[in-house]
Amino acid sequence: MAIDRDLKAAISVTRFGLGAKPGEIAAARGDPEGFLAAQIGAEGADRPGATPERTVERFEALRAYQQDRAADKRAGGEISEARKMAGQAIRRDTGADFLARVQLGAATPAGFRERWALFWANHFTVSANKLATAALAGPFEAEAIRPGVFGRFEDLLAASSRHPAMLIYLDQAKSIGPASQAAKFRAADSKQNGLNENLAREIMELHTVGVEAGYAQADVTEFARAMTGWSVNAGGGANERGGSFQFRERAHEPGARTIMGKRYAQEGVEQARAVMKNLAASPHTAHHLALKIARHFVADEPASTLVARLRRAYLESDGQLGEVARALIRSPEAWDPASVKFKTPYEFMISSWRAADITPTDIAAISAVMTAMGQKPFSPPSPKGWPEEAQVWCAPDAVIKRMRWAEGYASDATGDRDPVKLADNALGARLTPLVARTIARAETRREGFSILLMSPEFQRR
Amino acid sequence: MTRADSLASPARRLALMGALGLGIAVEFLGSRAWADSEPASAKKKLVVIVCCGGLDGLSLSPPVGDANYAALRGPIALAPFGQAGGALKLDDTFGLHPSLAATHALALKGEARIAPAVATPDRDRSHFEAQDVLEGGGGVVYGTASGWLNRALEAMGPPGKVKAMSMGPTAPLILRGRIEPVSWSPGGALGGDRRLPAILQDLYAGDRLLGPALAAGLSAQAMAKIATAEAASMGGAPAMADDAAAGKGRSRQNAPQARNLGATLAGFMTQPNGAQVAAVVMDDFDTHANQGAAEGRLALRLTQVDAFLDGLATGLGPAWSDTVVIMATEFGRTAHVNGTGGTDHGTASTALILGGALKKGGIVGDWPTLAQARLYENRDTAPTLDMRGLFKGVLRDHLGIERAKLDTLVFPGSAAAAPMSGVV
Numbered sequence: 001m002a003i004d005r006d007l008k009a010a011i012s013v014t015r016f017g018l019g020a021k022p023g024e025i026a027a028a029r030g031d032p033e034g035f036l037a038a039q040i041g042a043e044g045a046d047r048p049g050a051t052p053e054r055t056v057e058r059f060e061a062l063r064a065y066q067q068d069r070a071a072d073k074r075a076g077g078e079i080s081e082a083r084k085m086a087g088q089a090i091r092r093d094t095g096a097d098f099l100a101r102v103q104l105g106a107a108t109p110a111g112f113r114e115r116w117a118l119f120w121a122n123h124f125t126v127s128a129n130k131l132a133t134a135a136l137a138g139p140f141e142a143e144a145i146r147p148g149v150f151g152r153f154e155d156l157l158a159a160s161s162r163h164p165a166m167l168i169y170l171d172q173a174k175s176i177g178p179a180s181q182a183a184k185f186r187a188a189d190s191k192q193n194g195l196n197e198n199l200a201r202e203i204m205e206l207h208t209v210g211v212e213a214g215y216a217q218a219d220v221t222e223f224a225r226a227m228t229g230w231s232v233n234a235g236g237g238a239n240e241r242g243g244s245f246q247f248r249e250r251a252h253e254p255g256a257r258t259i260m261g262k263r264y265a266q267e268g269v270e271q272a273r274a275v276m277k278n279l280a281a282s283p284h285t286a287h288h289l290a291l292k293i294a295r296h297f298v299a300d301e302p303a304s305t306l307v308a309r310l311r312r313a314y315l316e317s318d319g320q321l322g323e324v325a326r327a328l329i330r331s332p333e334a335w336d337p338a339s340v341k342f343k344t345p346y347e348f349m350i351s352s353w354r355a356a357d358i359t360p361t362d363i364a365a366i367s368a369v370m371t372a373m374g375q376k377p378f379s380p381p382s383p384k385g386w387p388e389e390a391q392v393w394c395a396p397d398a399v400i401k402r403m404r405w406a407e408g409y410a411s412d413a414t415g416d417r418d419p420v421k422l423a424d425n426a427l428g429a430r431l432t433p434l435v436a437r438t439i440a441r442a443e444t445r446r447e448g449f450s451i452l453l454m455s456p457e458f459q460r461r
Numbered sequence: 462m463t464r465a466d467s468l469a470s471p472a473r474r475l476a477l478m479g480a481l482g483l484g485i486a487v488e489f490l491g492s493r494a495w496a497d498s499e500p501a502s503a504k505k506k507l508v509v510i511v512c513c514g515g516l517d518g519l520s521l522s523p524p525v526g527d528a529n530y531a532a533l534r535g536p537i538a539l540a541p542f543g544q545a546g547g548a549l550k551l552d553d554t555f556g557l558h559p560s561l562a563a564t565h566a567l568a569l570k571g572e573a574r575i576a577p578a579v580a581t582p583d584r585d586r587s588h589f590e591a592q593d594v595l596e597g598g599g600g601v602v603y604g605t606a607s608g609w610l611n612r613a614l615e616a617m618g619p620p621g622k623v624k625a626m627s628m629g630p631t632a633p634l635i636l637r638g639r640i641e642p643v644s645w646s647p648g649g650a651l652g653g654d655r656r657l658p659a660i661l662q663d664l665y666a667g668d669r670l671l672g673p674a675l676a677a678g679l680s681a682q683a684m685a686k687i688a689t690a691e692a693a694s695m696g697g698a699p700a701m702a703d704d705a706a707a708g709k710g711r712s713r714q715n716a717p718q719a720r721n722l723g724a725t726l727a728g729f730m731t732q733p734n735g736a737q738v739a740a741v742v743m744d745d746f747d748t749h750a751n752q753g754a755a756e757g758r759l760a761l762r763l764t765q766v767d768a769f770l771d772g773l774a775t776g777l778g779p780a781w782s783d784t785v786v787i788m789a790t791e792f793g794r795t796a797h798v799n800g801t802g803g804t805d806h807g808t809a810s811t812a813l814i815l816g817g818a819l820k821k822g823g824i825v826g827d828w829p830t831l832a833q834a835r836l837y838e839n840r841d842t843a844p845t846l847d848m849r850g851l852f853k854g855v856l857r858d859h860l861g862i863e864r865a866k867l868d869t870l871v872f873p874g875s876a877a878a879a880p881m882s883g884v885v
Contacts, residue, residue: 129745171749171750171801171803174750174800174801175800175801176800178800194799194800194801195799195800196749196750196799196800196801196803196805197805198749198805201586201587201806205587205589206589211585211587211589211590217586217838342670372646374629374631381513381744382513382514382588382589382744382747384588384589387631390670391632391637391670392631392632393631394632394670394671394674395627395631395632395644395674395678396641396642396643396644396645396673396674396675396676396677396678396679396681397629397644397645397646397678397681398631398644398674398678399671399674399675399678400675400678400679400681400682403657403658403661403675407657434664435664438660438663438664442660443656447656447657447660450657451657451660451661451664454657454661454664455664456664456665456668456671459671
């Protein structure tokens with residue numbers, strides 16, 4: 001399908017990217033595909049924040065807090081004010097991480113690269129549903145996900161599965177092989193004494209082959225046994241810092257494992273690595289990822305030809321995600337003039353800031369609004385991550401809250417700018433005559449900008 | 462015709478705008494004696510609570526009288542009846558978790574019962590598959606794109622009023638489909654530009670996604686004015702935006718908010734033209750580690766569940782006698798405690814059935830016991846009752862939906878799962 005170059009420029013910035021900043025669509029017009037391809041690079045995605053804190057630093061703060069808190073409890077049961085403040089400081093760090101990511105999204109000239117990174121962060125979801133994962137969710141994304149989003153999927157899978165945030169989020173860190181040395185030395189009635197299959201299950205179901213690959217409960221349990229020992233260095237030794245991956249040989253279940261018909265006789269940490277390698281190479285994984293990428297970038301119900309292209313790119317490149325990204329850009333289905341993806345609250349707000357070239361700064365306000373719209377910062381409801389379907393996000397209550405936020409934001413952000421011009425910059429050839437006319441007839445500038453933000457074409461991408 | 466169509470008329474919209482700007486518009490929220498002009502079935506109310514994450518039935522309704530219970534459960538077993546932190550007695554075998562005091566009081570009046578070994582047809586122990594099957598109502602995963610509660614509304618005939626609503630900012634699968642439901646969560650009161658809603662309604666006229674959603678959202682805002690006022694008159698803390706979907710926090714102090722949210726839902730359902738059917742989704746039941754027993758992580762969550770149910774039952778007042786509430790989860794958890802003080806994904810779990818419209822009786826369905834030989838795949842509570850049969854029984858006997866529609870439209874291909882009799 002041949003489409004107009006103006007429309008293609010608008011699609012490149014709003015659908016593949018995070019929404020247009022003033023002038024961005026014009027910049028993409030010369031070569032919309034090239035504009036996107038230039039954002040792919042071996043160094044991965046940008047890291048949010050000027051001087052981001054690392055996992056080890058966060059882990060130390062978290063560990064000190066937990067130890068002091070336990071000491072408070074032993075001493076008298078009351079948690080001291082100092083401890084409460086330490087807990088709040090950890091939560092504030094999470095907010096700062098999120099704000100840094102929002103600011104990157106609002107400002108970056110490489111919107112496609114950032115969307116690609118956000119896709120993979122959501123694929124390997126770590127939810128801030130407990131204090132430990134709240135403290136580590138930002139560093140996890142910065143260290144385990146962003147550097148590898150254009151590299152090999154196998155490496156990204158390994159980086160995610162080794163990171164303390166994931167090991168803690170899905171209960172892997174304390175999983176112990178029932179026949180391991182560690183199990184033998186523990187009291188038989190200890191409640192912390194055995195196998196936890198949570199991460200193994202989600203790696204198979206969500207991160208790699210997908211549930212339609214047809215594996216059985218026994219495969220999950222076998223993989224969980226292979227993964228025993230994958231844990232977190234808790235630190236605390238004389239000169240030892242915690243917060244890094246540690247393979248606990250003594251917790252590892254001895255012996256060979258059989259998973260989805262393949263036998264793994266490797267010892268130690270290599271066993272689960274070998275399983276992951278095979279999972280990453282599976283055609284089921286290629287299909288699962290291709291479908292998910294197509295659903296995210298193009299349509300909730302994507303064309304099977306598009307899925308097939310992405311699947312092929314994955315298999316032919318040995319899982320090079322940069323090649324899959326290039327295949328997406330080259331796919332004609334991805335440039336369908338009909339925009340059917342409904343923005344998530346995060347996408348809606350980021351694109352709103354970009355439209356007026358605003359850098360948001362108030363994390364408390366952002367957090368409250370995103371929570372009200374159903375997308376609490378860093379807190380997807382489950383390891384499956386945020387949903388893609390328009391019907392989920394376009395619920396009546398959520399639309400009211402978008403409208404309310406758009407009004408408030410527009411009254412702060414519009415100033416003396418012309419909303420017709422803002423609309424033109426934000427949507428380019430995707431702006432419909434009806435919406436352009438309605439904006440032109442608005443009573444005030446801010447009403448005009450509100451109409452743009454809430455217009456059907458701005459709500460979609 | 463869906464609700465959205467009826468909202469498109471200018472007079473209707475004007476009434477809505479009035480409700481938002483000035484308080485209450487007569488057409489929409491007046492005190493019309495609707496019960497007189499509608500059949501008795503229109504007074505019947507149904508609330509479905511979906512507990513996501515796999516709620517542990519053996520903790521919700523612990524079978525402390527089962528010979529194998531204590532040994533299987535170890536540190537997370539609840540104490541026998543009468544002991545400190547012990548289960549609240551239902552019969553010789555079953556009790557309720559000690560956090561469920563209000564629910565237990567209802568059970569003693571015959572207004573709460575348990576189905577202790579119920580499961581969907583899904584057996585893969587995947588949250589996401591099992592949730593799709595539970596809420597979609599298909600016999601297999603991805604069997605349906607809409608939710609069974611929405612199709613039940615279709616089966617009930619043309620909607621004349623706000624039929625269904627969900628609590629929480631996003632739309633759960635169970636209520637997605639051809640009938641546009643209302644959704645509501647705390648914290649959305651409209652201020653600012655009164656023109657914008659009307660302008661957007663014109664702009665969304667041809668938009669099949671945004672048009673109905675905005676119309677339903679505006680009507681929910683109007684209804685919320687009444688509902689929250691009624692809840693506030695019951696006392697308790699106001700429902701805050703952070704407690705959307707019955708409170709995410711794990712603190713016991715959130716119980717008043719959960720109670721208030723239940724009362725607010727009751728306010729939505731009791732006002733004239735209020736919702737007849739509602740869906741509530743709660744999450745955070747995936748207790749792989751440190752589940753706790755009488756105290757602990759799950760106990761705190763159940764405290765909120767109990768407060769929500771209490772607020773709902775109390776708030777419904779006389780309408781409680783026309784109400785059925787079903788609380789179900791996508792699957793239960795392993796009978797054995799796992800290595801990290803929790804339980805892993807299992808099969809059958811407990812469904813809780815409440816309401817003044819219930820028939821008195823014992824447990825719903827059979828109890829397979831926890832004898833090792835009776836466990837499903839040597840690890841889980843074995844299912845004895847198809848979840849669809851339970852839902853179908855309530856839809857038939859409470860809302861009057863005929864069997865043929867239940868077997869084909871509401872739960873496609875479910876003819877073999879007979880509606881459960883004797884619940885309502």
